[in-house]
Amino acid sequence: MKIFVVYCHPSKNSFTYQVKEEFLKGLRDANHTFIVSDLYEMNFNSELSEGEYEREAFYRSEIPVANDVLEEQRKIQESDAIVFIYPVFWTEAPAKLVGWFDRVWSSGFAYNPNPQMKVLKKALFILSAGKTMESLEETGEANAMRTVMLGDRIRTRAIEKEMIMFDGTSHWNEAERNVRIIEHLKTAYNLGVNF
Template sequence: MKVLIIYCHPSDNSFTARVKDEFIKGLVAVGHQYTLVDLYQENFNETFSEQEYTREAFYNDEMSISEDVKAYHKLINEADILTFIYPVFWTEAPAKLVGWFQRVWTYGFAYGNHAAMKQLDKALFLVTMGGDLNELVRQEQLEAMKTVMLEDRINERAKEKEMIVFDRMSRDYPNREANFERFLKMAYQIGNNL
């Protein structure tokens, strides 16, 4: 099984980084291959250029695509599972990841009559947040997040799609340390059970 991980967090010293590390350990333990794309480490340019906008707005697949985007297309088509690991900032993914979708989900690759993107076996979102998941559910924000990621960005591009949220990681939660251990074991198991 080939797993492509798109990781997006500005700090190497974060709970999100630890989730990524444990998920990878779980993958390796069962012999899965993985490729890690760290959008901050790569200094990914999330800015949607005017040329990219024009290409998408006019569905012009004859206009060129930048080399970095082509490289992501290749990685996606080599993978069986696409995993996104990131924190929630104000009920949204970090700007780099939002920009990644804007730049990489191109006409002729992710959509259009002759889209070249293969259908993946699974798309998995491992999402960390400081707040309480129950509060997101109560305010219907979790469903909004799932709609954006699972139904819009992934849609039929994967046979299965799932979002798992690791919550209550803010420094003001009294059981934060207990959550650390529980969630890190969970991240390992998720990788181990793919």
């Protein structure tokens, strides 16, 4: 399969960076082909311009789609699957990735009129979260994130869709964190191998 990986974390010292590396290693070992958009490294512009807003909100239709957005859309059209790797920031993706959706999920591509975006075979979200799964489920935060990403942003744009959360990665309890991240990194590798 050809996989488009959208990765978003500001630091190479992060756990999320290691997750991305392990996942890509798994993909390589399974002979998958992939391309990566590293949104911070690319300095991806995640802010809608006034013109883009007016086009997306259907005030004006003549505003062209920007080249950097067309490039991301081309990567989607040339792939079979999409994978997002990012840390949870305030029960959402980092603002840069949220802005990527604002701009790349444009009208005429991801939604009306006549959306041209292909239906992908699979959309996988790999998140790292400081909180534990118990806490994220109990507060409804895990479900909120599933609803927004799998429900609203992917909806019918992929046949198979899944969200994996690597939990308990905060530095509050180093001993517990160290155990968890070893397991999470193994899982990240296996997600790549078994994609």
